[in-house]
Amino acid sequence: MLSIKHLYIAALASLLWLPDAISGSQAANAFFLYTSQVDAQAEVEAAREGLAQAKKRARLDTGGLLTAYIKLGSVLKRQGDLNGALETYKEGLIVAAKLVARNAGNAGHQHNLAIFYSTIGDILLRQGDLDNALSVYRDGLVIREKLAAIDASNSLWQNDLAASYGHVATVLRRQGDLEGALKVHQKSLAILEKLVALDATNALWQRSLSVAYDDLGDILLRQEDFDGAFQTYQRRLTIMERLTALDASNSEWQKDLAMSYDSMGDVLLRRGNVDGAVNAYRKALSIRETLLPLDASDAELQRSLITSNIKLATALEDSSYYAEALRIAQSMQAKGILDPAYAWVISDLKELVGLP
Incomplete structure (x- = not known):
């Protein structure tokens, strides 16, 4: 049976990493597979410029305009600017809603409007x-x-x-x-x-x-249906292991695989299998550490690294992992990519490490 402290720490970790539901849009799905090698600010500026150009062509290419809103919002979200992403998606929603108002029978317009409801919901969910x-x-x-x-x-x-x-x-x-x-x-x-x-x-x-x-x-x-949860998580893990084996370069699938190991670790820990949980958590951490050099501006990935270290600290009762989680969080804050909604994480981790 986990202690109250362990349950609290597990909750802390889960709040840090709330994976977005899959996108329903082909454009968004394609963009989520995109990993930029350029400077983070340059990436944002490029997306903003793309949106500006799309606005100029809006009368001829409304689909391109909506895709540009999705792209910019996705860049901002991935870099931790949730408020900026939310405002961008809301602007896109207004455009999509106007198109539906002009032609309510157009299934494509309806489809696009639903995409923006989905993306806005994702941000609001992340913000709690x-x-x-x-x-x-x-x-x-x-x-x-x-x-x-x-x-x-x-x-x-x-x-x-x-x-x-x-x-x-x-x-x-x-x-x-x-x-x-x-x-x-x-x-x-x-x-x-x-x-x-x-x-x-x-x-x-x-x-x-x-x-x-x-x-x-x-x-x-x-x-608390631990057997049912284990079997269901195992199905998820089996799929992601198969997909990543087909394309090891797909970073989004690698992130999904890491999340699968996290889930397996969680249920194993609840069943009292500490060794199994630690093994799963370490696999998740290893994947994330491998991905980080590919895009150091990825705020979601860095937040998941915090989660990995918290989970290992909980399972092993080893405060050095809390210290590493704190280091990552403070680094994100210094770089301006820790969303203000998660600022409380630093104070909580300091308390766990024993710092004032």
Whole structure:
């Protein structure tokens, strides 16, 4: 049985790393696979310039404009500027909503509007604004349910619908409504399992299914169904090990694999298997340390390194890992990539290390 202190520390780690639900947009999915080798500020400026150019071409290419909003928002989010990302996505939402107002029957416009509801919900969820996150996720869900009903054979729309169910379930779980979360999440899982059955070679569907298994495992873990959580997390891990074996250079899949090891470590620790948990946590840490030199501006990755060290400190009762987590957090703060919403982490880690 874990102590109250251990449960608190586990909660600290989970709050630091709340993985975004998968994107329902092809444009966003493609961009999330993009890893820049340029300076962080230059990357932001390039995305801003891309948006400025897209605005000039807006009358001829509205799709390009919406993609530019997604790209800039994604850069800002990845670098830890959640408020900047939120404002960018909101501007994109206004454009998408105007297009729908002009032609409500255009399925493409509806699809794009749902994407912005999804991206805004992701930011609000990361910021802990659960009520508003749930509201915008549900706005997107309404659209995607209608689109999926229009053409049940459209696999992209089915995948989007599954993602929206997953978004809503995630917020319900965070709000403590585990039964409600489970009910909604089962809808997502049913869709994804059907898609994978149609084409087991589709990497996007496989990844989506793996995320759904992880979400289900989180619910079962909260319900203290440790055996069920373990089996579900194992399904997620199996998929991600297979995908990363196919393309070891895909950094997003590597991040997913690290998250899978984290989840396995969490349930193993709750079952009392400390050695197994430590082994899983170390695998996650190793992946993240390997990825960091590829993009030192990736705030999400650095935050996950903090999480890895906290989990190891908890399992091993070794404060040196807390010290390393503190060092990373302070470094992020000094570089301006630690979102203010996470500033409290530094004071908590100082207390755990024994610093004033």
